Amino acid sequence: MYGVIPNWVNLKDPKERDEVEAFLQGFDLSLDQDVDYTIVIRDGVSQEASIIATCSKARNVLKCFAIIEEHRGEGITSILISALIDKLFSQGIFHSFIFSKPASAHVFLALNFKLIHSNEEVALLENGVYDIYKALEDMKENYNLGGGEKTALVMNCNPFTLGHAYLIEEAAKNNEEVLVFVVEEDRSLFPFETRYELVSKGVSHLKNVKVLPSGEYIISSATFPSYFLREKGARLKAYVELDSSIFAQYFCKILNITQRYVGHEPYCQVTRAYNEALKKVLPIYGVKLHVIARKRFKDVSISASRVRDLIKQGELDDLKNLLPDVTLEFLNTPLGREIVEKLKSSCSSH
Amino acid sequence: MFLIIVEKSNEVIYIKITKIAKAGTLESNDILIMVMPNDSGNIELELESIVMQQFGDVIEQVILHKVKEMGIEGITIKAQDKGALDYTIGARVETAIKRAI
Structure with missing residues (x-):
């Protein structure tokens, strides 16, 4: 289709937003809350003309993509994607992901997106100046990772508790080389830099442990949006499968990770579903999963969510039994106190 | 997909790019060029390219010719071709590089 120009949608204008919402509803899609940029193509130049196609993005994830049946096969997809890639470059983002239904993945493969993983419900593709192989090779080089067999843990550490420390110590005791991936996505109460620093300091006495940022391919809004959106049902199942598979297929293979440790999850449904998925997926790739019983204090499992609850209720005295010194010290810094105040006045689960 | 590496020569003074930049689109008869600096x-x-078998070598020549003509070194180029003609390719490469300097 010649001369088609994508129009930017002002998402803050309820009328414009509703129009896109209504259009997407016709495809069983909805405009996700985290979308920050949306474009549409109209059937003609006037603002009144009806929408024939739309696409959005949330940071570097392209989503909410739809074209009406009559206009498929006219190259509209490439116009939309090119426009979004232009926008990303202008924002200094040189790499992007697309979530699509597996049946539509071929559309994006034809536009040079590369398939990372697909299951029955969802396919994840990427495009840009690097890919998952390059990202992992860079990680190997930057953190000086050798070829030996490794054991891995993935933790959000929001904040770092004695439970996390115990889990890492267990792994370090029984294995030669341990990698701790701290979730890099900054959607938790404690910012990534703080979480990373507390873990690094907290395990500095363990010489065979390396702490790494998890990057974009473990529990990020690309691989596992449910972790941050707290979704349930089929989508949750698809996302945990996706994240587990990417970890097994790429991380374990390229970094020679042969074992993964997780804590038993008594509270959180999403984390429990994630553990279940790991249990199923990892053995397929020859990776062993160890589920470790949580460290307890006075018969109650130590968890970061419990720590946040205590802070929220203002029961700060109990914290010294649940948190290592590094975290306790941090809570007394200006930034720490600010986070405590923020938590007291919030109701988010993160 | 294939990868070509042209080794650095010592005789001429070369220009380096400093940023990541792109030019072009993924539409038919166009080519998307992404350029980024590298340390090597x-x-x-x-x-x-969708016409890799027929024109892969020619496209490669056109791109490399343009890069050398502009005197650029230390550059990684990602090219995703949708059947662009030679002068389109040349123009897209030149624009991407000028945006990256």
Whole structure:
């Protein structure tokens, strides 16, 4: 289709937003809350003309993509994607992901997106100046990772508790080389830099442990949006499968990770579903999963969510039994106190 | 997809790019060029094309010719071709590089 120009949608204008919402509803899609940029193509130049196609993005994830049946096969997809890639470059983002239904993945493969993983419900593709192989090779080089067999843990550490420390110590005791991936996505109460620093300091006495940022391919809004959106049902199942598979297929293979440790999850449904998925997926790739019983204090499992609850209720005295010194010290810094105040006045689960 | 690495030569004075930049689109008869600096000093080209079998070599020549003509070194180029003609390819490469200097 010649001369088609994508129009930017002002998402803050309820009328414009509703129009896109209504259009997407016709495809069983909805405009996700985290979308920050949306474009549409109209059937003609006037603002009144009806929408024939739309696409959005949330940071570097392209989503909410739809074209009406009559206009498929006219190259509209490439116009939309090119426009979004232009926008990303202008924002200094040189790499992007697309979530699509597996049946539509071929559309994006034809536009040079590369398939990372697909299951029955969802396919994840990427495009840009690097890919998952390059990202992992860079990680190997930057953190000086050798070829030996490794054991891995993935933790959000929001904040770092004695439970996390115990889990890492267990792994370090029984294995030669341990990698701790701290979730890099900054959607938790404690910012990534703080979480990373507390873990690094907290395990500095363990010489065979390396702490790494998890990057974009473990529990990020690309691989596992449910972790941050707290979704349930089929989508949750698809996302945990996706994240587990990417970890097994790429991380374990390229970094020679042969074992993964997780804590038993008594509270959180999403984390429990994630553990279940790991249990199923990892053995397929020859990776062993160890589920470790949580460290307890006075018969109650130590968890970061419990720590946040205590802070929220203002029961700060109990914290010294649940948190290592590094975290306790941090809570007394200006930034720490600010986070405590923020938590007291919030109701988010993160 | 294939990868070409042209080793750095010592005789001429070369210009380096400093940023990541792009030019072009993924539409039919166009080519999307992404350029980024690399530390090796070489010219690295990663080319994908829908007409790789017929014109892969020619596209490669056109891109490399343009890069050398502009005197650029230490550049990684990702090219995703949708059947662009030679002068389109040349123009897209030149624009991407000028945006990256």
